[in-house]
Amino acid sequence: xxxxxxxxxxxxxxxxxxYRIDAAxxxxxxxxxxxxxxxxxxxxxxxxxxxxxxxxQAARNAMDMASIDPNELRAVWFGTESKPYAVKPTSTIVxxxxxxxxxxxxxxxxxxxxxxxxxxxxxxxxxxxxxxxxAMCGGADxxxxxxxxxxxxxxxxxxxxxxLGPGQESVAVLxxxxxxxxxxxxxxxxxxxxxxxxxxxxxxxxxxxxxxxSSVTQLMEDIGxxxxxxxxAVFHQPNSQFPLRVxxxxxxxxxxxxxxxxxxxxxxxxxxxxxxxFAKALDIASPGDRILLAxxxxxxxxxxxxxxxxxxxxxxxxxxxxxxxxxxxxxxxDYAMYARYRGKLRPN
Amino acid sequence: xxxxxxxxxxxxxxRLVGSQCTSCKKISFPERIRCTQCGSTELKDHRLSGRGxxxxxxxxxxxxxxxxxxxxxxxxLVELEEGPIICxxxxxVDQKDASVGDKVTMVTRRIIAHGDDGPIIYAYKFTPELEx
Numbered sequence: 001x002x003x004x005x006x007x008x009x010x011x012x013x014x015x016x017x018x019y020r021i022d023a024a025x026x027x028x029x030x031x032x033x034x035x036x037x038x039x040x041x042x043x044x045x046x047x048x049x050x051x052x053x054x055x056x057q058a059a060r061n062a063m064d065m066a067s068i069d070p071n072e073l074r075a076v077w078f079g080t081e082s083k084p085y086a087v088k089p090t091s092t093i094v095x096x097x098x099x100x101x102x103x104x105x106x107x108x109x110x111x112x113x114x115x116x117x118x119x120x121x122x123x124x125x126x127x128x129x130x131x132x133x134x135a136m137c138g139g140a141d142x143x144x145x146x147x148x149x150x151x152x153x154x155x156x157x158x159x160x161x162x163x164l165g166p167g168q169e170s171v172a173v174l175x176x177x178x179x180x181x182x183x184x185x186x187x188x189x190x191x192x193x194x195x196x197x198x199x200x201x202x203x204x205x206x207x208x209x210x211x212x213x214s215s216v217t218q219l220m221e222d223i224g225x226x227x228x229x230x231x232x233a234v235f236h237q238p239n240s241q242f243p244l245r246v247x248x249x250x251x252x253x254x255x256x257x258x259x260x261x262x263x264x265x266x267x268x269x270x271x272x273x274x275x276x277x278f279a280k281a282l283d284i285a286s287p288g289d290r291i292l293l294a295x296x297x298x299x300x301x302x303x304x305x306x307x308x309x310x311x312x313x314x315x316x317x318x319x320x321x322x323x324x325x326x327x328x329x330x331x332x333x334d335y336a337m338y339a340r341y342r343g344k345l346r347p348n
Numbered sequence: 349x350x351x352x353x354x355x356x357x358x359x360x361x362x363r364l365v366g367s368q369c370t371s372c373k374k375i376s377f378p379e380r381i382r383c384t385q386c387g388s389t390e391l392k393d394h395r396l397s398g399r400g401x402x403x404x405x406x407x408x409x410x411x412x413x414x415x416x417x418x419x420x421x422x423x424x425l426v427e428l429e430e431g432p433i434i435c436x437x438x439x440x441v442d443q444k445d446a447s448v449g450d451k452v453t454m455v456t457r458r459i460i461a462h463g464d465d466g467p468i469i470y471a472y473k474f475t476p477e478l479e480x
Contacts, residue, residue: 018440047418048439048457052470056362056456084458084468093470097362097456099395325478331442346417 001121002176003128006167008307010068010134011316013061014160014279015054016266016326019044021338023153029335030148040240042156042267044333045142047341050084051159054272055140056097058161062136063098065171065320066163070099073163074132075123076106079115079139079271080159081189081196083108100136112187113236113270114297115139116160121177121303123164134165139271146195147344154239156267158326160275171316172282172291172307176223180215181301188298198298207300208238212246215302216294223306227251230306231289234260234277236296238268252292259284265327280323285309354469359393361471364454366432368394377432398454400428400474405438405446414460422446426474439473451477 023040027033045054055078063070076095083090091106100106109115116139123135140159145151167173186207189196199207212235220226227233233252235243240263247257260277262269269276274295281291286309293305339345359365359379366377371388377396382389403425411419422438424446438446439457452474459471 046440046457048459048473050458050468052468053455053457056470093362096358097470099363321478325480329478340417343417 001178002174003124005128005130006173007124007128007164008167008170008173008310009162009282010165010169010171011062011064011066011163011320012160012171012279012282013058013063013065013320014158014272014276014323014326015057015061015140016158016276016323017043017045017049017054018326018329018331019046019333019338019341020330021333021335025335026153030152040153040264041330042154043158043269044338044341045157049142049157051080051082051140051142052084052090052093054142054157054159055080055090055094055138055161058138058140058159059094059098059136061321062138062161062163065316066134066165067319068134068163068165071103073100073104073134073136075126075135075137076100076104077109077119077123077135077137078161079109079111079119079137080141081110081112081115081270082141082144111301112298113238113273114295114301114303116271116275117293117295117303117305120162120164120305121179124174124177127164127166134163136161136163138162139275141270141272143268143270144189144195149195150200151196151198154263154268156269158266158269158276159272160279162275169312170310171313172285172309175290175306175308176219177303177305178215178219178222179301179303180211180218182211184211184300186298186300203238203298204242207298208236208242208296209246209249211300211302212236212294212296213250215304216250216292219292219304219306225290225306227253229290230256230292232260232281232285233257233292233294234274234281235294236274236302237261237263237277238273240264262327276323282309282313283317283322283324285313287311287313351467354467357471361469362456364396364398364472365393366396367391375430375432377428377434396428396430396432398428398472400426400452402446402448402450402452403427403433404448414462424452424474426452437473438475440475445476453477
């Protein structure tokens with residue numbers, strides 16, 4: 001899939017809360033061992049942070065890089081599975097905070113961990129059809145997990161925003177995109193429930209791996225490219241193993257993938273995960289580089305994109321905030337503070 | 349619940365929109381209907397940059413109702429680079445970074461949530477500038 005008019009990313013930005021908890025600390029509380037399998041931390045939202053505040057900061061950083069009038073945005077679309085309001089859009093708050101209202105479409109997207117890339121495809125279509133000059137999309141989450149569940153070791157917080165616009169203004173121009181979607185129940189959260197449920201090992205082969213392999217294989221066929229044609233590849237990252245394994249299965253060299261697997265530093269940021277990895281890749285890419293982005297959302301589906309980086313990236317990056325700055329800005333918390341910040345402990 | 353009041357304050361809370369006098373150019377925050385410097389009633393909206401320095405700061409341990417989940421927190425007077433001095437909470441800050449004269453930047457955070465079923469008020473706080 002690609003529009004007839006050239007479309008690309010004209011600005012991007014990410015945000016990661018500064019608090020971190022060590023997976024060994026989670027293990028100490030629930031298993032009593034404090035075991036440590038390599039370095040593994042996850043980002044924890046502060047007591048005044050949620051998906052909306054994360055999305056706002058990512059959107060502001062993207063706007064600073066794009067350096068456009070917010071009134072020219074015709075869409076502000078954010079994907080999340082941790083909406084602060086069940087009914088009331090997060091995106092209207094984000095759009096208001098960046099000054100994009102009232103003449104813009106604002107909506108929240110949902111597809112487990114991949115609504116942000118769905119919104120990206122829609123934004124590409126909107127700009128590609130000339131319904132809009134610019135459209136913003138993004139993904140952000142404060143990922144939920146039942147206390148003591150295996151998910152709690154990795155569920156993090158963060159997000160990223162991308163502004164799509166005309167190809168000639170872009171830092172990375174879209175070459176093509178695909179989607180591969182089936183009705184596969186591997187991870188879900190029922191209405192009114194606080195925490196998601198997952199199918200343990202079933203979330204792997206028939207879910208994550210099958211869908212990403214399918215979307216990426218189709219994309220490469222569509223554009224006549226192979227793994228060696230991509231400088232970098234970014235995959236959804238529920239943990240640090242899955243993206244490296246699917247990359248190897250598809251034939252991507254490990255060193256083209258591993259720098260953008262942020263899970264050991266910030267955890268699985270659900271809707272933000274693949275998008276933060278993509279932002280990190282754009283932070284270090286050179287003009288002419290080709291970047292593969294492949295998301296995954298339970299339920300299940302994967303969106304794949306091929307982008308080619310342009311000369312505009314050099315100047316644009318001077319106006320942005322590198323993801324690395326948020327990765328370096330850390331403050332450790334123990335399980336008690338984590339429980340308090342995540343609202344598991346409440347004052348009278 | 350204060351639907352109308354929070355709705356009226358959204359431009360200030362989310363975008364730091366104040367006023368600029370068209371006559372003497374004085375910038376005010378929050379929005380004014382009369383210039384405090386020359387008395388003119390000809391003012392226009394003015395969006396502040398969100399960059400400033402800490403004018404004075406204190407640490408709050410006994411918070412007003414609704415803010416208990418955030419204690420202890422820093423409350424400061426922040427002198428914005430355009431001139432106005434505003435009262436705001438600091439966030440993501442350690443004691444060593446909360447001193448008079450330190451540079452801070454505006455961020456949007458949850459200020460208060462009215463129970464589990466009431467509206468959430470998002471507004472400005474200030475945080476140390478991100479290190480390069």
